[in-house]
Amino acid sequence: MFDLIIKNITQRKLRTGLTVFGIALGIFAVIVMGGMSEHFNLTFDRSMSLTADKIRVLPEGGFGGGNLNDSKVREVKRVPGVSDAYGLLEAPLDPESLGMFGGDMVIGIPPEKQELAMKDTKLTEGRFLVTGDSYRAVLGSSVAREFNLKVGDELEVKSKRVARAGTITHTRNFTVVGILEYTGSFFDNAVQVPLDRAQKFFDRGDTVSLILAVPDPNADPEDLTKRIELNVEKVKAFSPAELRKQIEQSLVVFSLITISAAVLAAIIGGLSVMNTMLMSVSERTKEFGLMKALGAETRDILFMTMGEAALMGILGGILGIIGGGALVYYLNDYLASKGATLFTITPRLLLISIVFSTLLGVISGMYPAYRAAKMSPMEALRYE
Amino acid sequence: MNDEEPILRVRNLSKTYMQGKIPVHALSDVSFDVQKGEFLSIVGPSGSGKSTFLSMIGLLDKPTGGSVFIDGIEVTKASDGEAPIIRREKIGFVFQHFNLIPTLTALENVDIAMRFARVPKSRRRERAVELLTQMGLRDRMNHKPSELSGGEQQRVAIARAMANYPAIILADEPTGEVDTKTRDMIVSLLKELAEKGQTILIVTHDTAVSARTNRVITMRDGMIASDTKVVGGQ
Numbered sequence: 001m002f003d004l005i006i007k008n009i010t011q012r013k014l015r016t017g018l019t020v021f022g023i024a025l026g027i028f029a030v031i032v033m034g035g036m037s038e039h040f041n042l043t044f045d046r047s048m049s050l051t052a053d054k055i056r057v058l059p060e061g062g063f064g065g066g067n068l069n070d071s072k073v074r075e076v077k078r079v080p081g082v083s084d085a086y087g088l089l090e091a092p093l094d095p096e097s098l099g100m101f102g103g104d105m106v107i108g109i110p111p112e113k114q115e116l117a118m119k120d121t122k123l124t125e126g127r128f129l130v131t132g133d134s135y136r137a138v139l140g141s142s143v144a145r146e147f148n149l150k151v152g153d154e155l156e157v158k159s160k161r162v163a164r165a166g167t168i169t170h171t172r173n174f175t176v177v178g179i180l181e182y183t184g185s186f187f188d189n190a191v192q193v194p195l196d197r198a199q200k201f202f203d204r205g206d207t208v209s210l211i212l213a214v215p216d217p218n219a220d221p222e223d224l225t226k227r228i229e230l231n232v233e234k235v236k237a238f239s240p241a242e243l244r245k246q247i248e249q250s251l252v253v254f255s256l257i258t259i260s261a262a263v264l265a266a267i268i269g270g271l272s273v274m275n276t277m278l279m280s281v282s283e284r285t286k287e288f289g290l291m292k293a294l295g296a297e298t299r300d301i302l303f304m305t306m307g308e309a310a311l312m313g314i315l316g317g318i319l320g321i322i323g324g325g326a327l328v329y330y331l332n333d334y335l336a337s338k339g340a341t342l343f344t345i346t347p348r349l350l351l352i353s354i355v356f357s358t359l360l361g362v363i364s365g366m367y368p369a370y371r372a373a374k375m376s377p378m379e380a381l382r383y384e
Numbered sequence: 385m386n387d388e389e390p391i392l393r394v395r396n397l398s399k400t401y402m403q404g405k406i407p408v409h410a411l412s413d414v415s416f417d418v419q420k421g422e423f424l425s426i427v428g429p430s431g432s433g434k435s436t437f438l439s440m441i442g443l444l445d446k447p448t449g450g451s452v453f454i455d456g457i458e459v460t461k462a463s464d465g466e467a468p469i470i471r472r473e474k475i476g477f478v479f480q481h482f483n484l485i486p487t488l489t490a491l492e493n494v495d496i497a498m499r500f501a502r503v504p505k506s507r508r509r510e511r512a513v514e515l516l517t518q519m520g521l522r523d524r525m526n527h528k529p530s531e532l533s534g535g536e537q538q539r540v541a542i543a544r545a546m547a548n549y550p551a552i553i554l555a556d557e558p559t560g561e562v563d564t565k566t567r568d569m570i571v572s573l574l575k576e577l578a579e580k581g582q583t584i585l586i587v588t589h590d591t592a593v594s595a596r597t598n599r600v601i602t603m604r605d606g607m608i609a610s611d612t613k614v615v616g617g618q
Contacts, residue, residue: 001499011487290483293444294544295472295500297465378444381483 001300005307012280016312019276023316024323026266027357031324033258034352035343040254042344044247047185048240050119055225056238057085057211067207068235075232076211081219082228086113087208089198093143093191094158104143104189106157108198108208114138117212118180118187126151126178133194135201137174140188144179145336151176155191159202172201188341213237269316270360277309277368288372289380298373305369306362313361317354324353389456390417391551391583392441397450399436399606410436411447412606418552418585423578425586425594428603434587435556437603441585442475442554443467455551472501476545480557482537484529490516490540491525497547515543519573535566542573552583559593571596 009016057076059068068087076085089108109117111129118128129138137155149155154173174193182188199206215224225239238246281288288301328343335342399411411433418424426434439445441452443459451460454474462470476497477483484493494512503511516525519539529537538558545553555574559567571593578584578598586597594600595614602610 004496004499007487286483287485290479290485291496291500292468293442293471293477294497295468295548297468297500300500376444378439381444381479 001303001307005304005311008280008304009308009311015276015279019272019312020316020319022272023266023269023313023357023360024319026262026269026360027317027320027353028324028327029265029320030259030262030353030356031321031345031349032327032343033262034349035324035328035345037251037255037258038346038349039342039344041251042184042346043186044251046183047187048244048247050121050183050185050187051117051212052240052244053214054240055082055213055215055221055228056243057213057228057232057235058238060234060236067204068209068211070206070208072232072235073208073211076213076228076235079213079224079228079231081216081224082213083216084113084116084214085211086110086117087195087211089195089202089204089207090209091159091198091202104140104146104191105186106191106193106198106202108195108202109192111194114192121183121187122181123178124181126176128178129192129194133177133197135172135174135197136177136194138178138180138192139176140180140190140192141182142188142336142341143191144176149176149179151178157191157193157201170201211235266356266360270313270364273309273312273361273364274368276312277305277365278371280308281305281368281372284372285375285380288375289377292375292377293381301373302369305372306365309365309369310358310361313357313359313364314354316361317357320357321350321353388420390453391420391422391455392418392585393453394441395451395453397437397440397447397452399433399440399445400448409606411440414450414603414606414608416601416608416611418583420551420583421578421581422599423575423584423586423597424599424601425588425597426601426603427588427591427594428609430589432603433606434603436606438554438556438585438587441552442477443471468500472497472548474551476548476550476553478538478541478545478553478555478558480560482529482534482541482561484537484540484544486529489526489528490521490532490536490543493529493540494544494547497544501548503548511547512543515546516540519543533566534562535569538562538566538570539573542570542577546577546582552585553577555584555586557588558586559588559590564592567593 057068070087073085073087076082086109091106093104093106109129111133112131115128124141126138129136139149139155147155153176155176156171156173159170160167174191180187195208213228215221221239222241225237225242228237229235291301325345328345332341332343395415397411397414398409401408401410414437426437428434436445440447441454443462447460451458453459454470457470457474459470485496488496491512494515495508498508498511513525516522519542521536521539521543524532524536532540559570562570567590574584574586575596586593588594598614600612600614601608
């Protein structure tokens, strides 16, 4: 029966081509939008896995709500159940050109904590920061690629300070001592420098942006989070689970918006399949009547007509995946030169796309198939 | 002709249509038997009920009364699920307008009847080639209907009707669309098949066709007006 299905859809090449193209456009949108959503989900997951064992301590009002100073780090460290704590200072690498998706970051970190903070992440070149390092930097893989830097090269970092007449931009070269392997997390877009140098260069005194607290192996992170808030004044602590929950909620909204737009595009493709199949069934009324007279069962006609619709869906899906994949590949390649990556095509996304396009074909083909299958053979044979 | 169980038994077959609120009796109490190998024609003026009658036997329409037995099976009692099975196993159709599928070749048009009967592919091809050869179309097997003459198309349709070894072939005006020379050739072909034991029932207007069958049933106003055996046929 499969050969008949192929014969039927190749018989009307232009119409089939346009219908397949309609589905392909829909799946193209699913791949591009879904790829973006998948990328953000994966980046979040990988970033979380690198910091999932630590409690984040922020100023009471969040990132913009004031500063934490070194004394707070000591206070957090003293809370029973905290085995270690250290502060991080975060600042944009180039405050004059903040990208749409955050851009590259400078992270000031105590040098002796860096290797611990990066868990099992390896270096493709050079070394981690060590105590005594001055204006030295360890680069994330995307930053190294963006600026085409190797160990021993210099990276220019800018800082903006508010002065009476406006802002003054300072620049300073940091020597690259190490380059991290690709992690798929936000660390790929980070330049890690010694905390004290970052505080000095960004003129931030002894303050940090956030504190990471490492719980004792026996401590319950949820309890410890509450204990930190009780013991240290004017801070807000987030357990890894709570942080995950908060970020996941905002990611779900983002995913819903992107995927809805893509699904809408795909449904329009589905309607074109239905239209084509209705026309095709109407044109072949006599043919279906004849098949029934020859002994075709309802399921034979259903299988044949729905098979045609499904095949158009699959073809559209494959074309959409190839088209969307190509665009994503070239966009990622282009964005990588700017230090960003925006899309990730996962096996899950591919599977969803092909299943979705097939289902779209099948569902759109159901009504036309039902009409074909339910035709009275005699009326169909009389149809002109 | 023989005294075995008739291959087709029609008993008190009736069909009434409603034309608005007025009942129209297309068939009234039609009864007769057909023996295996008979070459039978049904003739009558337009509206006499002969095509309606053919639709009832072919399970393309349901009667309002009476029964039809084909090869011992009461087909008028067949459910919607059983009807296609009976159609493909017991009945072969030949239509006036050939009704070949335009996108398929002659071979594929014969093959498709066997597909629905779930005949394995290798046997389907073998049988289709055998039938088309028998119809003198071996060289035209891979041609589409649009590339065949009317006579050739009707021969493909006859081969298709024969494909599943039906108990009876029902032919509705099979020569209505062809010239007289082709008509004679098609009737000869059907007659030859009947002589080999194939039961064939033709509905026709053409007396030149009915004259060559072994038995002629004349219908008028939905009833059998006469049932005549033609000794020898021509």
